[in-house]
């Protein structure tokens with residue numbers, strides 16, 4: 001159906017799913033910004049675009065609400081997996097998805113009323129090498145290094161899970177603080193492709209509380225790739241076990257980090273609604 005969309009959320013991190021084969025317009029930067037705008041568009045933390053893939057069962061592009069493209073999205077992958085399963089594209093409960101940040105495998109592990117509810121995703125391997133994140137840091141790995149901002153510094157831990165992340169370990173979390181300094185870290189010249197930012201508080205050997213400032217999206221209630229990045233950081237720093245519950249304002253994700261830094265993420269997804277983008281919105285997309 002032309003310009004059909006589905007809007008879903010993973011722990012309050014919401015996405016609009018579109019199928020490249022069904023849209024009648026070009027998904028330009030302006031179009032992405034407008035569709036994601038809560039007043040002039042549908043409103044969303046981003047767009048998931050179903051695209052063909054030569055390497056996997058399905059292909060996915062992830063667009064941030066500022067029009068930029070991301071290499072990976074954990075909540076996005078679970079939302080996309082649910083869409084593939086619920087709308088009949090996936091003929092089994094386990095399938096592969098190609099993202100710009102690598103190939104992943106998704107599995108529907110729990111249904112509710114014959115719809116996907118809990119999804120597990122093998123998110124790939126964590127990368128700590130500075131130049132592969134990328135981070136402009138003379139050290140081989142940017143773990144426990146200091147980043148000086150205009151009015152204060154932070155000790156940072158950088159890791160890629162396909163997309164880049166900067167984890168700051170804190171004794172206490174403060175929404176105002178991450179909303180103030182998150183954007184300054186996100187756009188700091190140390191990060192050639194910008195970076196996702198997390199403030200994380202270790203609560204117990206199996207529990208970490210996290211607040212998120214996303215690259216290209218800002219404050220979000222949850223982030224799957226951020227949860228993976230935080231989990232890798234606290235394990236690498238010897239602060240926790242390898243099986244973790246990551247607690248975010250929007251809800252919790254289960255993250256497992258194996259000995260080879262392979263990451264497994266499990267969590268719920270809920271559909272909000274579906275519909276057709278109106279012709280009037282399509283007309284206005286290039287304004």
Ligand SMILES: N[C@H](CCC[C@H](N)C(=O)O)C(=O)O
Pocket residue numbers: 013045062064069070071072073074075076163164196214215216217220222223224225226
């Ligand atoms: N804004 C992120 C992509 C979405 C990440 C987040 N929504 C998730 O669930 O992983 C980036 O530019 O890398």
